[in-house]
Amino acid sequence: MGDYAIGIDLGGTKVEACLVDETRRILARRRRPSEPALGREKVVANILELVAETARGVPYGAVGMGTPGTYSAADDIMYGAPHTPLYEKPGLVNLLGSKLSVPLVIENDANCLALAEYFAQCHGRVSTVMAVILGTGMGAGLILGGRLHRGPHGNAGEIGHMSIAIDGRPCECGRRGCGEAYLSGPSLSRRYAELAGESVPPEKLFERFEAGDPHARRVFDESVRIMGELFANCVNALDLEAIILGGGVSNIPLWSEKVPPVMNGLLFGTPGRTIPILKAVLGDSAGVLGAAYLALREMKIMEF
Numbered sequence: 412m413g414d415y416a417i418g419i420d421l422g423g424t425k426v427e428a429c430l431v432d433e434t435r436r437i438l439a440r441r442r443r444p445s446e447p448a449l450g451r452e453k454v455v456a457n458i459l460e461l462v463a464e465t466a467r468g469v470p471y472g473a474v475g476m477g478t479p480g481t482y483s484a485a486d487d488i489m490y491g492a493p494h495t496p497l498y499e500k501p502g503l504v505n506l507l508g509s510k511l512s513v514p515l516v517i518e519n520d521a522n523c524l525a526l527a528e529y530f531a532q533c534h535g536r537v538s539t540v541m542a543v544i545l546g547t548g549m550g551a552g553l554i555l556g557g558r559l560h561r562g563p564h565g566n567a568g569e570i571g572h573m574s575i576a577i578d579g580r581p582c583e584c585g586r587r588g589c590g591e592a593y594l595s596g597p598s599l600s601r602r603y604a605e606l607a608g609e610s611v612p613p614e615k616l617f618e619r620f621e622a623g624d625p626h627a628r629r630v631f632d633e634s635v636r637i638m639g640e641l642f643a644n645c646v647n648a649l650d651l652e653a654i655i656l657g658g659g660v661s662n663i664p665l666w667s668e669k670v671p672p673v674m675n676g677l678l679f680g681t682p683g684r685t686i687p688i689l690k691a692v693l694g695d696s697a698g699v700l701g702a703a704y705l706a707l708r709e710m711k712i713m714e715f
């Protein structure tokens with residue numbers, strides 16, 4: 412086996428793969444539709460073809476795959492990602508893993524993003540970091556003391572379903588007051604519609620804010636406070652040194668500037684800490700790169 416690894420990012424509609432070397436450099440990157448409507452055998456066949464196309468004969472030592480949901484090795488099922496037939500059925504690793512001649516490691520996609528962004532922005536400087544994905548939902552990956560913390564069931568980092576208001580807004584998960592029910596893209600739009608009587612997609616809300624729209628301003632004022640409270644809870648629980656913010660809603664430039672003063676004012680313990688909120692820098696490469704890092708770890712080339 413050479414010192415090469417494959418990373419796969421399997422989403423609801425597309426699958427992406429990259430080939431990396433032992434220095435974490437991307438040598439090739441390809442994507443194609445995952446075609447979940449055609450069944451999981453077809454999805455697996457698509458993944459295998461994509462891997463072959465990406466590797467082009469280069470011998471790789473392991474494959475890492477990031478995907479929404481939580482993989483349970485005990486029953487070989489993906490939990491919590493109901494949108495494709497690949498999930499919630501036994502046999503994901505058996506089916507894909509049996510057709511690969513190297514080890515396959517599966518991890519939640521937020522954890523893959525956290526790994527990639529951590530190595531891009533924090534490794535060597537700070538070691539305890541939370542990377543948040545804020546888009547249609549809200550989740551996070553945790554690097555604690557330089558190690559990926561997935562928890563015994565792989566459920567660590569579900570901060571979108573931490574309640575910040577016990578009688579607050581209902582969340583899709585069944586609880587009330589979850590961070591996701593206020594801060595996800597659809598939640599921001601919903602709040603704006605409540606105030607303005609008009610539905611506007613989240614990416615347009617910031618334009619309205621900048622144009623002086625008072626309703627958009629109120630949505631962001633509320634959201635900054637809520638995000639500050641939620642992130643302060645996380646810092647207090649985990650003694651984080653930095654927070655990385657990625658996902659579609661993170662493109663709104665307001666968060667990294669406005670949230671830290673709120674959050675840092677709510678911290679408990681050692682005074683004078685200023686925890687930064689860093690914007691994710693890898694864009695849509697983060698998932699596939701973090702997945703490749705899992706493979707490099709499997710090959711004992713990386714440690715985390």
Ligand SMILES: [Zn+2]
Pocket residue numbers: 571572573582583584585586589591
């Ligand atoms: Zn929830």
